[in-house]
Structures are given as structure tokens and as C-alpha cells.
Amino acid sequence: MKSPLSMLVAVLSGLLVLAGYFFPFPALIAIRTPMLDWAVTLAGIAGLVAIINLMVGVHLKRLREPGSKRFFSIVVIISFLMVAVFGFYLGPADQKFQRVVTAIQTPIETSLMALLAITLTYSSLKMLQRQRNWMGFVFFLSVILFLVINSGILAFSAEIPVLQDLLSGFHQIPAAGARGILLGIALGSLAAGVRILIGSDKPYSG
Amino acid sequence: MSPYEPLIGAVVFLVFSGLVLLFSSKKIRTKFPPVFRKLSAAQKLRRAIGLAVEDGSRIHVSLGNSSMIDPANASALAGLSTLSRIGQLASTSDLPPMCTSGSGDLQILSQDVLRGSASDTHTLSQFDPVLARMTGVTPFSYALGAIESSQDSGTSAYVLMGDFGPEAGLLLDGAENQGAYKLAGSNSLIAQSIFFAVADDTLIGEEMFAMPAYLGSQAVHQASLRVQDILRFLIVLILLGAVVSSLAGWL
Incomplete structure (x- = not known):
């Protein structure tokens, strides 16, 4: 109740x-x-x-x-x-205390980050098995394309105006996609907030 | 910030609230019943809940790291609504759902949601407060704690809904190793891209906020979904208008 x-x-x-x-x-x-x-x-x-x-x-x-x-x-x-x-x-602001905690926490979290890199690489390779549809295929191609573009291999494009314009155009695509997703998230967040403010969603019982 | 921005925000909020209340009314719902597109993730989640009830396994809901005082908490609120609905749907299971989070306030709220679901479905005897737990305060410690919690409890379905970072990859990998079904949604773009690569089903953008409505929650959830669609249509029109105006040199 x-x-x-x-x-x-x-x-x-x-x-x-x-x-x-x-x-x-x-x-x-x-x-x-x-x-x-x-x-x-x-x-x-x-x-x-x-x-x-x-x-x-x-x-x-x-x-x-x-x-x-x-x-x-x-x-x-x-x-x-x-x-x-x-x-x-x-006290939490003590320098020695912070140094000891950081000296334990940082290496552990760095190791986990390295583990995450391997996990994600393996998952990306397995992705095409899981996502056997055109969305999965486009996602995989996009990952490869932007890895190549951002790797610096195409640095010589600065001397070729047409290629530079093309790459500049490619860089706009993720921003446009992200903007579309963020607009949806903003609307969803607004809906979640409104539901709580009008008292219909109650993540508490009192 | 322009002095008009708060005013525009207030108008959008009032219009949104008014439309949600309007579409929630029984008269409007009867006259114009809501029609939503098919969301396969919602159907698969329902199926996973049914299977979990049948084979006596558990559903694990992860709400992410954001605190309630964080602007990113709306996704966790959607996760709490989904948890409540999952709690009701899985009430006949031997093992009630469990919930992990990375902040204290979410732990208390999720505990309250699980207790509320148990109370609503007269299964309070099965309720264990420890089923809602904060597993860590940093993203990685939270992820590892959540994996460990799900290994303990015979999880068959894993639902991630909240604010996540790259650590979500470890969480999903842990679920993969258990052979659990994985459904994931987040407000974070990084997390969404990881989910797309690793999860069985990913909720992109606003789909996460629509999940409670698809799981058959109250009329107001469905009403808010309809209002979201109307506002999205208006935003598209405004963007197209701005593009045309810019091309024509009016802006």
C-alpha cells in the first residue's frame, strides 16, 4: 500500500x-x-x-x-x-591515506580496463554470429571504417582536398546519429520525470 | 543560458504533463486506443520471465552507477519501473528477482520496489531485503560485484537498465558465461554501443523508457509514450523547418 x-x-x-x-x-x-x-x-x-x-x-x-x-x-x-x-x-583528505588507497585501487582498475579491452574485442568478433541482420552488418562495417579513419593511416589525405572533404563528411555521421539518439533519450527522461512528478510512477512506498 | 530557455523548458514540461494526463483518461483511451510498434526485446523479456518462472531461476536487474542526485538518473528510474513490473510478472516464481546498483540511494529504492511488488502480489514471505544490493561504489567494483551476485543466485535472465560506462562489457561477459539471456538499455552512448555488440537485445535511445509500457504497466506509461511520439514528430518538423530556412537564407 x-x-x-x-x-x-x-x-x-x-x-x-x-x-x-x-x-x-x-x-x-x-x-x-x-x-x-x-x-x-x-x-x-x-x-x-x-x-x-x-x-x-x-x-x-x-x-x-x-x-x-x-x-x-x-x-x-x-x-x-x-x-x-x-x-x-x-580523515579522507589525508595525503598518506589517499596514496595507499589509490596505490591499491588504480592498478586493479587498470588491469580490469585491460581485461575489458580483450573482452570487447572478442565480443566484437562474435557479434556477427549474434546479430545476423543488416543492423549488425552495418554496425560491424562502421566499427572497421572508423577504426581505420581514426588510426591515422589516412593522414596523407590532408594533401588531397577531395579525400579530406570526404573524411570530414564521414566524421559528421556519428555526431548526427548520436544527436538523434540523445533527442530520444531526452524525451524519454522527460517522460520518466513527468510520470514521477504527477505521482503515477512511485519508486518508493513511504 | 538565454533568459528564455527556462521559460521554454517550463512550457514544454507543462504541455507534456497536460498531454500525459489527457491521454491517460479513460475516454481518450477508449476513443483512440494506443497502437505501438512491435518491440521484439519486450516480447523476448516476457518470454525470459516466463521461462524463469517455469524453471525456478532468477531474473537479475542491474540499475547502473548513477545516483538519484545525478542528472543521468532518469534511466535508472525507468529501470526501477521495469523492476517493479518484472517483480509482478515473476511473482509466481520460486526465486524472486534480484537487483544490483552502484549507489546507495538506488539500493534503497530498489529494495522498496521489490518489497512493494512482493506486497502487491502477496508473496512477502519470499522477499529477502538482501536481494537488492549495492555491489560497489566505483564502476568496476560495481560490475564485478554484480557478476558475483548473479553467479550466486542461479540467474537465467539479465536486464541492464540505467547509467553504465564501459564496465558494462564485463557485466555482460559475466552473464554470457552463465548462458543467461541479456537485455540492455542505457542513456549512455558508450554503453549502448557496447550493448549492441555484446547483449542479446539492445534498447536504443528512448526504447528503454518505453519498456515499462510494453510490459503492460499503467495507462499513464502508455500515455507518456504517445506524448513522446507527438513531441518527436514536432522536433522533426522544427529541424526540417530550420534546415529549409537555412538553405533558403532566411536564418
């Missing part, structure tokens, strides 16, 4: 913030600014709640279950506790 009070609060808050954006009168700004500040604070607290949920609900629970994943949960819990303790004690 959805609470009418929570819906009323959500709709009114949304409308006030939106009105403050469209009509920046001092009275509306005075309401809008603290409301947005509260939202940022609430998002921070929600992050903390979600981390506790992950640690207690998932990883601590897994410690009681047999299986190889128990070891990974122990590593996650110990890492979390160490970061939390030192983070609270030294």
Missing part, C-alpha cells in the same frame, strides 16, 4: 525544486537550495546504509556458509574495516 503522505511530499518537493530551476525567484531559491543540500546529505547516508547492508547482509552471512567464496568475503570485510578505521581516524 502506497502512503499518500509520502507521495504528496515527493511530488511537492519535486515541483518546488523544478519551479526554482525554471523561475529563479529569491523565495524559490531559498527553498530549493537547502532541499538540494538535504538530498546530497541523504544520498551520502544512503550510501553508508547500502555498504552496511552489503557487509552484514551478504558478506557476514557468507562467512557462515561453506564454500570457496568465504575467503573472498573475509578479504572484503578486512579491507572494508581497515579503510573505514583509517579513513575515520586520519
